[in-house]
Amino acid sequence: xxxxxxxxxxxxxxxxxxxxxxxxxxxxxxxxxxxxxxxxxxxxxxxxxxxxxxxxxxxxxxxxxxxxxxxxxxxxxxxxxxxxxxxxxxxxxxxxxxxxxxxxxxxxxxxxxxxxxxxxxxxxxxxxxxxxxxxxxxxxxxxxxxxxxxxxxxxxxxxxxxxxxxxxxxxxxxxxxxxxxxxxxxxxxxxxxxxxxxxxxxxxxxxxxxxxxxxxxxxxxxxxxxxxxxxxxxxxxxxxxxxxxxxxxxxxxxxxxxxxxxxxxxxxxxxxxx
Amino acid sequence: xxxxxxxxxxxxxxxxxxxxxxxxxxxxxxxxxxxxxxxxxxxxxxxxxxxxxxxxxxxxxxxxxxxxxxxxxxxxxxxxxxxxxxxxxxxxxxxxxxxxxxxxxxxxxxxxxxxxxxxxxxxxxxxxxxxxxxxxxxxxxxxxxxxxxxxxxxxxxxxxxxxxxxxxxxxxxxxxxxxxxxxxxxxxxxxxxxxxxxxxxxxxxxxxxxxxxxxxxxxxxxxxxxxxxxxxxxxxxxxxxxxxxxxxxxxxxxxxxxxxxxxxxxxxxxxxxxxxxxxxxxxxxxxxxxx
Numbered sequence: 001x002x003x004x005x006x007x008x009x010x011x012x013x014x015x016x017x018x019x020x021x022x023x024x025x026x027x028x029x030x031x032x033x034x035x036x037x038x039x040x041x042x043x044x045x046x047x048x049x050x051x052x053x054x055x056x057x058x059x060x061x062x063x064x065x066x067x068x069x070x071x072x073x074x075x076x077x078x079x080x081x082x083x084x085x086x087x088x089x090x091x092x093x094x095x096x097x098x099x100x101x102x103x104x105x106x107x108x109x110x111x112x113x114x115x116x117x118x119x120x121x122x123x124x125x126x127x128x129x130x131x132x133x134x135x136x137x138x139x140x141x142x143x144x145x146x147x148x149x150x151x152x153x154x155x156x157x158x159x160x161x162x163x164x165x166x167x168x169x170x171x172x173x174x175x176x177x178x179x180x181x182x183x184x185x186x187x188x189x190x191x192x193x194x195x196x197x198x199x200x201x202x203x204x205x206x207x208x209x210x211x212x213x214x215x216x217x218x219x220x221x222x223x224x225x226x227x228x229x230x231x232x233x234x235x236x237x238x239x240x241x242x243x244x245x246x247x248x249x250x251x252x253x254x255x256x257x258x259x260x261x262x263x264x265x266x267x268x269x270x271x272x273x274x
Numbered sequence: 275x276x277x278x279x280x281x282x283x284x285x286x287x288x289x290x291x292x293x294x295x296x297x298x299x300x301x302x303x304x305x306x307x308x309x310x311x312x313x314x315x316x317x318x319x320x321x322x323x324x325x326x327x328x329x330x331x332x333x334x335x336x337x338x339x340x341x342x343x344x345x346x347x348x349x350x351x352x353x354x355x356x357x358x359x360x361x362x363x364x365x366x367x368x369x370x371x372x373x374x375x376x377x378x379x380x381x382x383x384x385x386x387x388x389x390x391x392x393x394x395x396x397x398x399x400x401x402x403x404x405x406x407x408x409x410x411x412x413x414x415x416x417x418x419x420x421x422x423x424x425x426x427x428x429x430x431x432x433x434x435x436x437x438x439x440x441x442x443x444x445x446x447x448x449x450x451x452x453x454x455x456x457x458x459x460x461x462x463x464x465x466x467x468x469x470x471x472x473x474x475x476x477x478x479x480x481x482x483x484x485x486x487x488x489x490x491x492x493x494x495x496x497x498x499x500x501x502x503x504x505x506x507x508x509x510x511x512x513x514x515x516x517x518x519x520x521x522x523x524x525x526x527x528x529x530x531x532x533x534x535x536x537x538x539x540x541x542x543x544x545x546x547x548x549x550x551x552x553x554x555x556x557x558x559x560x561x562x563x564x565x
Contacts, residue, residue, distance in 0.1 A: 093299025
């Protein structure tokens with residue numbers, strides 16, 4: 001719409017920004033302000049009168065923060081890697097089928113994915129128990145893979161589909177075998193969708209709670225960071241939890257800011273937007 | 275992007291060796307998803323009908339005494355409430371983002387970043403905001419001259435805290451979906467309507483709403499299903515009182531003796547989610563699959 005900006009917009013903008021920013025602010029206050037201004041008061045101060053690093057430093061000595069974070073990293077990279085390993089061929093293959101069939105396959109994957117997480121996680125953990133995958137990095141990763149796979153396939157398929165059809169035919173006419181056409185010509189052209197799929201899978205795994213909680217439960221030395229954080233929250237350790245939450249949230253904030261322009265509705269809701 | 279997904283490449287189709295090959299490429303991923311979701315689902319449903327190795331409806335007959343009806347009701351209240359809150363906030367964000375204003379880049383970062391926040395981090399922060407005595411929300415209220423509120427004073431207010439707290443992580447996705455729909459409306463349409471004398475309200479109901487109606491139904495499907503699945507947030511904020519379906523399932527799962535009860539409750543949740551998906555697809559999104 002042309003013309004000047006309605007001043008009313010700014011009121012809405014400021015209110016919404018405050019609403020969405022406030023939880024970050026609370027986390028910041030708990031982590032960086034001496035406890036006598038936060039938990040020491042009935043109504044914690046809303047502004048930092050004094051900044052300290054001792055909450056964070058002490059927490060690092062008091063609880064094992066690094067272990068769960070490292071396990072989360074391992075799990076997230078396995079989930080992201082496996083998503084590409086399965087998702088790239090699948091995205092390519094599905095993109096080559098007729099639109100009608102490929103849309104059905106994608107829709108099928110997404111509908112399957114609507115199964116309630118807890119309902120699926122419980123039997124999976126029982127299977128994994130007999131396969132000795134319970135409480136393991138690989139077990140958590142294999143369970144979380146289920147959550148990210150449909151979206152990965154969809155995003156990568158979109159990338160392949162947007163390539164000109166002639167490209168591959170020309171390479172074939174020139175006598176290049178399918179495998180080298182794929183690796184040398186097609187893959188570099190879909191690197192952006194592949195990267196987005198990887199980042200989204202990585203982030204989903206990093207944040208995921210339900211599967212991790214059921215497959216690698218409670219024991220904080222065995223779990224990923226969301227499960228360990230849950231453990232500290234229920235043990236009423238707010239400072240340690242805040243430190244944990246802060247450290248675990250910083251990488252995601254960076255990722256979202258850097259890749260913000262790729263976070264589009266039609267990517268994130270998958271095949272459901274035509 | 276959109277045009278690539280709309281099927282105008284449709285032509286007469288013959289299955290060839292090449293198509294089988296392409297399908298084989300996709301097979302591992304499809305098999306993985308089926309293997310790790312359909313089989314577990316079947317296992318749960320099957321187990322729920324077994325008592326000492328025999329078919330029985332016993333697990334279902336005792337479910338009500340474990341709080342089934344209340345937990346279904348609570349799940350529905352939380353889901354519907356949370357969806358409404360998220361849709362309204364998301365619509366406000368998407369409409370604001372359509373306009374040019376100073377600081378729009380920073381604004382969109384602020385409202386989108388929570389998308390990446392872990393549910394458990396969000397649950398932890400909101401548990402600090404909403405505490406009965408003191409807490410940050412009451413701090414704000416008192417500073418503004420209001421009386422502090424006892425947030426966890428009844429089941430309804432407990433559920434209210436859960437449904438509100440869910441907005442932070444999940445509104446960004448809805449906003450992005452709706453924004454995609456709004457940005458596809460041609461600005462000339464609004465201009466033409468203005469010239470014809472349509473007011474802001476009538477432009478909203480006659481142009482904006484119809485344009486984003488299909489996207490609202492998609493957001494309802496995507497978010498609605500996850501809403502029925504919320505688990506970490508109620509677990510941290512309200513524990514097992516009042517129960518929602520997921521906490522009922524988990525509570526009984528964690529004790530070996532009541533595990534069959536949790537299978538029956540999980541089956542109930544499965545049926546509710548399937549019924550909801552079919553309902554939303556029928557009224558809104560079905561044409562997406564008709565191609």
